[in-house]
Amino acid sequence: MPYRSLEPGKYGMRGMRASELAAQRLDELADGITSPVDTERGLAARLRYLTASTAGYTAMDTAGITVTPRTLAAWLAEDQTPNRANLRRIETAYRDLRRHNVVRSLTRRLNNGGRGTRVELHPHDQSGVREPHRRAGVAGHRSVNVRRWDAIVRAWAAGDEQKLDELWTDEVLADLGSDWGGYEFSAGVGFAV
Secondary structure (H helix, E strand, O other), X not given: OOHHHXXXXXXXXXOEEHHHHHHHHHHHHHOOOOOOOOOHHHHHHHHHHHHOOHHXXXXXXXXXXXXXXXXXXXXXXXXXXXXXHHHHXXXXXXXXXXXXXXXXXXXXXXXXXXXXXXXXXXXXXXOOOOHHHOOOOOOOXXXXXXXXXXXXXXHHHHOOHHHHHHHHHHHOHHHHHHHHHHHOEEEEEEEOO
């Protein structure tokens, strides 16, 4: 029985929704700037990326960055540093724009010319669950080849967690057969890219 109708952490099981882990992995694959936003280098790189196009300014508006052109120029010249709230907004705007910009290339990479990408799923951790409450029949890690990434990547790029979870369950976990519920919450998800 899948965990949709259960309380997964109730008895000490540890893990995250597999779709959340997949979203984190997609973020890692899409991320171009590795320096944190609160460093000079990371902030400068994000601001250059955001101010290089009209879409970047739109992403900043959507993220709630409402500063004067003079303040933005001071940020770019590194004469002034944004406050913590604006740093969070800059990071949000950067991630949203980056996701939007990499959808096509990431989809093409994961679809791999119709061959797809191997996904490794590690089941939730039941080591803290007492024996009578452990889920039976969950094997170790499993691998599945995902051939169609288009809808999954679009849901991730849009930040639609519910749609991503539905697609991950239907497109990836369903290929595991009857024990797919044991992988709905996972300890790890990896892509062979």
